[in-house]
Amino acid sequence: MKVAVTTIVLLACAAVLGACGSQGIQIAKTSPYYRGAVLFRDHCSGCHTLATVGAEGSATSIANRVKGNGPNFNIRKENVEQALYAIRNGGFSGAIMPENIVVGQNAQEVASFLAAYSGKQAQNVPHTTITLSTK
Numbered sequence: 273m274k275v276a277v278t279t280i281v282l283l284a285c286a287a288v289l290g291a292c293g294s295q296g297i298q299i300a301k302t303s304p305y306y307r308g309a310v311l312f313r314d315h316c317s318g319c320h321t322l323a324t325v326g327a328e329g330s331a332t333s334i335a336n337r338v339k340g341n342g343p344n345f346n347i348r349k350e351n352v353e354q355a356l357y358a359i360r361n362g363g364f365s366g367a368i369m370p371e372n373i374v375v376g377q378n379a380q381e382v383a384s385f386l387a388a389y390s391g392k393q394a395q396n397v398p399h400t401t402i403t404l405s406t407k
């Protein structure tokens with residue numbers, strides 16, 4: 273009986289620790305982008321995909337997509353201004369993503385991280401760079 277209880281407690285601990293671990297983040301803890309990566313994982317990964325932090329929140333097919341699925345940042349490249357604009361305004365449309373999930377210094381760090389690590393699997397197609405106001 274004692275063994276069974278101990279086993280259950282240990283399994284519960286493993287489950288809790290596993291869920292809170294940072295093993296999904298593939299950036300050195302000493303990196304200036306590490307904090308932004310943790311913030312992104314904690315606040316953005318439910319709706320966006322980004323392999324660097326193990327985030328899989330974007331839709332994987334048209335058949336199973338839901339309204340909250342945001343762009344896949346493995347493919348889509350964002351610069352700092354675009355990321356800050358989206359954070360402050362709730363995406364580019366303001367219709368689905370909540371505004372100001374992170375603010376101030378945290379927003380800056382998430383934006384710098386996203387600018388550095390988004391678009392790593394982007395296809396090389398001709399594009400036009402647009403400049404957005406970050407008010």
Ligand code: HEC
Pocket residue numbers: 312315316317318319320339340341342343348350354355358359362363364365366367368369370373374382386
């Ligand atoms: C509740 C789901 C949800 C959460 C949480 C969320 N987003 Fe979004 N995000 C979306 C959706 C949906 C879109 C696309 C629609 C739009 O742009 O209005 C979007 C769009 C974006 C865009 C614009 C991308 C583009 O090129 O069109 C950026 C940048 C972005 N999100 C960054 C973030 C960051 C950074 C966080 C965390 C602080 C975050 N999102 C959290 C749902 C979410």
